[in-house]
Amino acid sequence: MFHLLEQLEENGAATVSSTELGRQLGVNAYSVRKDISYLGEIGNCRGGYAVSKLKNHVSEKLGLNTGRSVCIVGLGRLGTAILHYERLAVSGLTIVAGFDSNINKLETIRTNIPLYPAHEITTIVKRGGIELAVLSVPAQAAAETAKRLIDGGIRGIVNFSPAVLSPAPGVFIRNIDLVAEFRIVSVLSLLNIKN
Amino acid sequence: MFHLLEQLEENGAATVSSTELGRQLGVNAYSVRKDISYLGEIGNCRGGYAVSKLKNHVSEKLGLNTGRSVCIVGLGRLGTAILHYERLAVSGLTIVAGFDSNINKLETIRTNIPLYPAHEITTIVKRGGIELAVLSVPAQAAAETAKRLIDGGIRGIVNFSPAVLSPAPGVFIRNIDLVAEFRIVSVLSLLNIKN
DNA sequence: CGATGTGAAAGGTTTCACAGCT
């Protein structure tokens, strides 16, 4: 949704209607209006929403403009891919550190982002006031690593490992199990025609 | 869920109760039982579920055992990471091809999986009867690439690009916008304590 | 008119309570 607004703005569109937004997002116009209305009114009934105004409005209400610091824990292929992901940088998130338990690996990765061994997680997170973390370590290391992050005072974790992390107070955890996603597609593509 | 069952089996657990499954999955026991019951009964009321029996039951009912072929389109860092992802291989999915529009890139990637230039997508997918695809190309290339896959007769697409693909009959599309996931964590970790 | 914002209906999912089996 936000990405679409940015695209529209780049293309020089001044306004956009809920119908059009819905079409491009693959949902109906009701939902679009409902969602937008939760953030308070803004539309100028005649010509739809003013694109840049709506973008800023959403951005502000959701706190998307407040830059937040992120660290990547586990620099395997997936972790490294995220470390270099450009789209993150342009979305208010700054990657400020990377961690891996394999010290040799830290030296082979080319980046300007500072990298540290895994045992320093708690210290660095605490010192740098790092708010969010990406967990891309093997399943068996997930619980231990998460504990270190939480001890450092992390506020949110995006967990790519298949292990389900035990919830901690004040820490928001989002699990993304890639293999499960593939299974979903695999199963559902067999069954029905509609999404 | 499925991953947990495999783990339990490895650890030699013979049976498991819905309460215990729920605890480890971070949901309550009601949901676990409800979900399992949709696939038909199986539990032996006294000692909970027999782990391996349940695993096979789920596997069979969901068609997880029928090996399906997958191709990866767009061999950037993310695409390459998935190409090498071992956990996919052990979950009934076989990666049978990779595609990229940059021919030079195809030569630099070390793998046993056959790689092809992007313009051959339709041909190879059709010829190989490839069922599922991973789309990890830049947003502006997503629509065109998806069209080629669909022309080749693909059944399901896991779309990692931020572009929303227009739905096609008989093709199941699952969108995974990584930046959106980070925004969700970023926003929600600010607000509430509970997940 | 064309478009938004919103209360009410429809539909679906999660939670619960409890019968029934070992």
Place this chain on the structure above:
DNA sequence: AGCTGTGAAACCTTTCACATCG
């Protein structure tokens, strides 16, 4: 007693109809 399977209740989300505004 301990646990499963399931109908009913509570809850939430999506869909719709329509009043309202420029």
